Amino acid sequence: MTGLREGRSGLNDYIPVKKALEHKIGEFLCWPQFNQEEAEQRVEQLVALGVESIAIGGPHGVLGTPILGKGHAGVVIRAMYQGQEVALKARRTDTRRGSMSREAGFLEHVNQWDAGPKLYGFSEDFIVMELLVGPYFGDWVKTHIDDRKAVIKNIKAILDIAWRLDQSSLDHGELTRIRRHYIVTKEGPRVIDFESASFDRQPSNLTCTVQSLFMNTSFAGFYGKHYSLPNREALIEALRAYKTEPNLDHYQEILSVCNLG
């Protein structure tokens, strides 16, 4: 972990969006296949959105340049919006995703359930959202496994997020691999990346999260060395009951089987 996840760089690193294409960071506005015309059109989108400036920096290196993150649909860079630091997700030029509007709609929806980074704005190729600073849960837990209180508190908070997502009727779609989908901020864990979300599937946010924490995963093996893992049969039974009827009682039963109740 380096860079932004630990500390903040000076504000003077920020490049006004209109000058962005003259700098290294400008490449990421139209990435991985840079095209001048497309890039200029994207800069216009940022101006219209009210994004003031963008900057290099963050825990992930892409060809030697540190940025906030990279996925298969977008690259995420630091930006300044209405005087505050935010995360700017730019649509990759090689993604099948046609526009950012779908993901932005999902973010807007889960924000009402107190989940996900806050959405500030979006356009065809960009999402402007709350900047979340901290390690992925998968990395955080490796360095904090002995802090029993914090481990239990964060796992409980992660399950609460998954429960709220289920209640919201939206399926995140990637919580079978939770390692990189929860960022542990100073205020607690937060879920990211609604790129693969859908209202068309039965939400399985909680069951996927529980399975990726406690069943047959490398995390479960690691966790089991320090804490008692939930009883397998009891957990399967509790998950089954919850799947049939995802109500508060059944959620609390899962918590109690996981020794978190």
Ligand SMILES: Nc1ncnc2c1ncn2[C@@H]1O[C@H](COP(=O)(O)OP(=O)(O)O)[C@@H](O)[C@H]1O
């Ligand atoms: N709001 C945010 N604040 C800080 N970093 C973020 C934020 N959203 C995403 N990231 C970083 O960017 C990476 C890629 O974002 P993600 O939404 O997963 O893109 P994709 O849809 O392409 O998978 C994430 O793994 C994370 O490291």
Ligand SMILES: [Mg+2]
């Ligand atoms: Mg992703």
